[in-house]
Amino acid sequence: MSVAIENFVKAIYKNNMHDIKDTKPGNIAKKLGISNAAATDMAKKLAAKELLNYEKYQELQLTEKGTKMALNVIRKHRLWEALLFKMFDMSLHDIHREAELLEHQTSDLLAEKISEYLGHPKFDPHGDPIPNALGEITTKNTSxxxxxxxxxxxxxxxxxxxxxxxxxxxxxxxxxxxxxxxxxxxxxxxxxxxxxxxxxxxxxxxxxxxxxxxxxxx
The missing domain is CATH 2.30.30.90 (Ferrous iron transport protein A (FeoA))
Structure with missing residues (x-):
């Protein structure tokens, strides 16, 4: 899948997990820095791929397939953050910026090797939970x-x-x-x-x- 598609499903997933839970195309467009029309076009395209459910004027909802994709990208992102923080003691902002680039170039095999090297961490340096290889978040949120x-x-x-x-x-x-x-x-x-x-x-x-x-x- 393209970087644009991975970023789109990730944005929907993350917005849905926040308190506001606003996943309308306009809000996703704002998050990604694209036009409302581009976000709507992408939503329709991903609906055809069965990655999300699209209905005009309604919030976007990921399908099981879309959710699995989002969690796979998030897993790679947060593993890279944990690795960069451990190896180079980079700032939290810098590890996030670099992980945004690396997450899309990382195979499932490499992600698992990074996880093994780090001792299969459950959280990244920001405190965000790291999904496992099956796309599951196994930690309980009590915060x-x-x-x-x-x-x-x-x-x-x-x-x-x-x-x-x-x-x-x-x-x-x-x-x-x-x-x-x-x-x-x-x-x-x-x-x-x-x-x-x-x-x-x-x-x-x-x-x-x-x-x-x-x-x-x-």
Whole structure:
């Protein structure tokens, strides 16, 4: 399959897994940086290939075949992120950017070799689950967004759901890393802000950040 097709089904899968669950062609177009017309044309093309279900003005839904393709691409992407992070200690933004290129050039055989080399990891350095070779995510998600966390409780950072360079630079500068611990000292509900204590630093984060930082009770 082409890079464009793999990126399209991956975008639908990832959007469907987010809270907003908006998989209409216009939203997928925005995510991929293409026109609405191009997204609609692609949706019709993939519907003919039985990779998704298309109905005018409705959200796009992947078929079982489409979901398997998306998870296979995501598996390769996240394995590359784990390998690049381990071998070169690259930034979270850089490993994501490189994995975007490498995922499409990786055979199933190479993906399995990378997985074996890494000890079959279940999560990538962002905390995202890595599907297994059968396209299954075997881990249980118990995390909540930082915006939902309770005051006075200590949590472990379980996932950083972004691909934005500035976000990762901010996180790196403030010890906001996968598996680091933090304490929620105050939730400013009306202003949609959260004050946290991480290491020796007190930081106030707005909702743009707290909705993409996920934590588990420590």
């Amino acid at each position: 909540i967004s930082l915006s939902e966390a309770k005051e006075g409780q200590t949590y472990m950072i379980s996932r950083l759901m972004s691909d934005d360079k500035e976000f990762f630079e901010f996180c790196a500068q403030n010890q906001i890393k996968y598996r680091n611990t933090l304490t929620v000292s105050k939730q400013f509900v009306n202003n949609k802000m959260t004050q946290i204590l991480i290491g020796s630093n007190t930081i106030v984060l707005n909702e743009d950040f707290t909705k993409i930082i996920y934590v588990d009770e420590n």
